[in-house]
Amino acid sequence: MSGAPGRSLRPDWTALRAAARDALRFAYAPYSGYAVGAAALADDGRLLTGANVENSAYGVTLCAECSLVSALAMSGGGRLVAFTCSDADGRVIMACGRCRQLLWEHGGADLLVDTPRGVLTMDQVLPQAFGPEDLARVNGGRAAAGPGTAAPAARDLGSEAHGEEPS
Amino acid sequence: MSGAPGRSLRPDWTALRAAARDALRFAYAPYSGYAVGAAALADDGRLLTGANVENSAYGVTLCAECSLVSALAMSGGGRLVAFTCSDADGRVIMACGRCRQLLWEHGGADLLVDTPRGVLTMDQVLPQAFGPEDLARVNGGRAAAGPGTAAPAARDLGSEAHGEEPS
Amino acid sequence: MSGAPGRSLRPDWTALRAAARDALRFAYAPYSGYAVGAAALADDGRLLTGANVENSAYGVTLCAECSLVSALAMSGGGRLVAFTCSDADGRVIMACGRCRQLLWEHGGADLLVDTPRGVLTMDQVLPQAFGPEDLARVNGGRAAAGPGTAAPAARDLGSEAHGEEPS
Amino acid sequence: MSGAPGRSLRPDWTALRAAARDALRFAYAPYSGYAVGAAALADDGRLLTGANVENSAYGVTLCAECSLVSALAMSGGGRLVAFTCSDADGRVIMACGRCRQLLWEHGGADLLVDTPRGVLTMDQVLPQAFGPEDLARVNGGRAAAGPGTAAPAARDLGSEAHGEEPS
Numbered sequence: 120m121s122g123a124p125g126r127s128l129r130p131d132w133t134a135l136r137a138a139a140r141d142a143l144r145f146a147y148a149p150y151s152g153y154a155v156g157a158a159a160l161a162d163d164g165r166l167l168t169g170a171n172v173e174n175s176a177y178g179v180t181l182c183a184e185c186s187l188v189s190a191l192a193m194s195g196g197g198r199l200v201a202f203t204c205s206d207a208d209g210r211v212i213m214a215c216g217r218c219r220q221l222l223w224e225h226g227g228a229d230l231l232v233d234t235p236r237g238v239l240t241m242d243q244v245l246p247q248a249f250g251p252e253d254l255a256r257v258n259g260g261r262a263a264a265g266p267g268t269a270a271p272a273a274r275d276l277g278s279e280a281h282g283e284e285p286s
Numbered sequence: 287m288s289g290a291p292g293r294s295l296r297p298d299w300t301a302l303r304a305a306a307r308d309a310l311r312f313a314y315a316p317y318s319g320y321a322v323g324a325a326a327l328a329d330d331g332r333l334l335t336g337a338n339v340e341n342s343a344y345g346v347t348l349c350a351e352c353s354l355v356s357a358l359a360m361s362g363g364g365r366l367v368a369f370t371c372s373d374a375d376g377r378v379i380m381a382c383g384r385c386r387q388l389l390w391e392h393g394g395a396d397l398l399v400d401t402p403r404g405v406l407t408m409d410q411v412l413p414q415a416f417g418p419e420d421l422a423r424v425n426g427g428r429a430a431a432g433p434g435t436a437a438p439a440a441r442d443l444g445s446e447a448h449g450e451e452p453s
Numbered sequence: 454m455s456g457a458p459g460r461s462l463r464p465d466w467t468a469l470r471a472a473a474r475d476a477l478r479f480a481y482a483p484y485s486g487y488a489v490g491a492a493a494l495a496d497d498g499r500l501l502t503g504a505n506v507e508n509s510a511y512g513v514t515l516c517a518e519c520s521l522v523s524a525l526a527m528s529g530g531g532r533l534v535a536f537t538c539s540d541a542d543g544r545v546i547m548a549c550g551r552c553r554q555l556l557w558e559h560g561g562a563d564l565l566v567d568t569p570r571g572v573l574t575m576d577q578v579l580p581q582a583f584g585p586e587d588l589a590r591v592n593g594g595r596a597a598a599g600p601g602t603a604a605p606a607a608r609d610l611g612s613e614a615h616g617e618e619p620s
Numbered sequence: 621m622s623g624a625p626g627r628s629l630r631p632d633w634t635a636l637r638a639a640a641r642d643a644l645r646f647a648y649a650p651y652s653g654y655a656v657g658a659a660a661l662a663d664d665g666r667l668l669t670g671a672n673v674e675n676s677a678y679g680v681t682l683c684a685e686c687s688l689v690s691a692l693a694m695s696g697g698g699r700l701v702a703f704t705c706s707d708a709d710g711r712v713i714m715a716c717g718r719c720r721q722l723l724w725e726h727g728g729a730d731l732l733v734d735t736p737r738g739v740l741t742m743d744q745v746l747p748q749a750f751g752p753e754d755l756a757r758v759n760g761g762r763a764a765a766g767p768g769t770a771a772p773a774a775r776d777l778g779s780e781a782h783g784e785e786p787s
Binding site: 150151173176177178179180181182185215216217218 | 651652674676677681717
Binding site: 476479480481483484502503504506508509510513515519520522523524526527529530551554555558583584585587588 | 643646647648650651669670671673675676677680682686687689690691693694695696697718721722725750751752754755
């Protein structure tokens with residue numbers, strides 16, 4: 120159970136929020152003028168951060184969560200256990216829908232999410248999420264390795280193993 | 287002039303390709319089974335890497351270039367001067383169209399791109415690219431700060447300055 | 454008040470679900486093998502449908518909701534009041550996070566969403582959604598012109614047909 | 621050969637450009653203020669149009685080509701043979717990289733693309749495109765079932781209407 124150790128971590132929300140605000144300085148937001156910083160705790164205690172990176176072709180804009188999830192992967196993967204993000208005024212803001220989907224893949228239903236109405240679980244901010252199980256139900260598994268299995272397998276075995284389900 | 291120093295850097299393509307192959311181990315590709323690693327040189331000599339991060343909702347998949355461009359921003363921004371990416375067999379592959387757009391924003395026409403047919407410029411692999419100038423032509427600047435102005439401005443001044451054009 | 458007439462429409466869920474299942478035949482899903490069909494009712498009684506359109510570059514995949522929202526715009530805009538989507542087995546499935554964000558923009562908090570656990574509101578499936586108000590709060594309006602101040606060509610339709618804000 | 625009949629069609633560029641300009645009125649572009657209209661000819665002579673549909677979460681913005689490609693699928697699929705798009709001033713503009721990737725999937729190397737420098741082929745505006753062959757090379761087919769082996773519901777249409785492969 121990849122998430123097990125992380126679930127017992129006690130997130131330091133004050134530190135996480137400060138990290139999200141600090142990440143704002145890396146935002147590249149010339150089009151919206153709306154900088155976003157994000158921070159998360161992984162289940163091994165790693166701190167991850169991200170900031171938004173916009174594009175003149177608006178549709179390829181990367182949100183702060185894209186950056187954060189990429190940082191998670193590039194630093195060894197694992198599961199997210201607590202997440203927050205901040206606007207330029209230091210207010211806690213909500214991830215857009217796309218980014219809730221990203222976070223879901225790497226944190227699942229139990230990921231703790233900082234919101235203007237307090238800390239909630241991912242399952243509360245993206246209820247009945249679409250996930251690998253949906254793909255598997257129709258395909259019998261062709262397209263769906265699943266995050267809890269494939270991610271660790273891919274990381275242990277490197278380039279040979281990507282996406283080869285362990286069983 | 288953000289790009290100037292970088293243009294004189296001589297990319298070590300052998301090292302860049304090795305870095306891209308090495309980044310493959312961080313790929314999260316359980317759905318396609320198609321891991322991608324990417325590496326680039328920034329104009330201050332920094333090495334940046336990335337790997338793809340897929341999602342059960344295919345449309346929110348992050349390519350290796352998304353990861354790399356996020357890493358560029360999160361390590362201080364600047365311009366890309368040379369780029370390569372690799373599949374799991376170690377072959378040089380081409381960025382998809384979306385990612386050429388991402389690279390364009392952060393490297394422009396002169397960015398050197400490793401391809402199966404040799405090193406080309408970004409302008410050769412995304413000719414007549416859509417960019418900030420297009421937005422500016424219609425809007426008189428509302429939506430278009432442009433990468434050469436806003437990015438450095440945002441970086442120097444941090445969270446106060448994001449997207450506020452200097453003049 | 455753009456939404457007002459629609460809110461009093463009584464969605465015929467049986468017909469909507471049938472339309473979503475019928476739309477499945479237009480899906481282009483060679484990569485995942487996972488076809489999705491979607492259907493919605495607009496506030497003027499129009500029926501809209503969509504199906505997913507995948508791409509070898511997974512990250513540019515268009516979900517069925519992208520298709521449906523495009524159809525909404527291309528047939529004159531307006532607001533969505535009821536939505537459902539279906540997998541190839543005819544089961545009601547949930548929109549991914551990205552698509553909840555798309556639906557939010559065109560239906561808002563009150564949009565009725567068909568789910569495996571019954572009909573819910575958009576506010577229940579994307580609580581505390583990120584929206585134009587967030588952009589406006591930081592920018593004082595630069596990036597958040599908001600529905601209704603669109604490009605010249607779009608202006609005629611804009612404020613009546615698309616707007617989020619009632620006034 | 622799905623593309624064969626289309627390849628012999630002679631696109632009426634004047635009519636296509638007029639259709640793209642006409643489609644501008646459907647654009648929903650409150651954030652950038654940059655409306656885009658697109659038009660294309662399919663290989664059975666069908667005219668397809670699209671307009672951009674933005675979102676307060678910039679990264680989920682749908683370009684005019686997303687809309688057009690969705691319309692292609694929803695009207696029966698097939699291959700694109702000629703494409704143009706227009707800004708609000710009626711100027712021919714280039715598709716962003718993401719949208720070249722979309723067009724590639726549905727038109728391939730020979731799709732004719734209207735550009736400020738004249739009509740070019742898709743292969744000229746997205747040279748060495750990433751495509752299904754890349755996926756197939758590494759996977760031996762798992763992730764690259766390719767057009768024609770789509771989901772059950774899509775299969776009927778799939779291989780005839782959508783296919784990339786010439787045989």
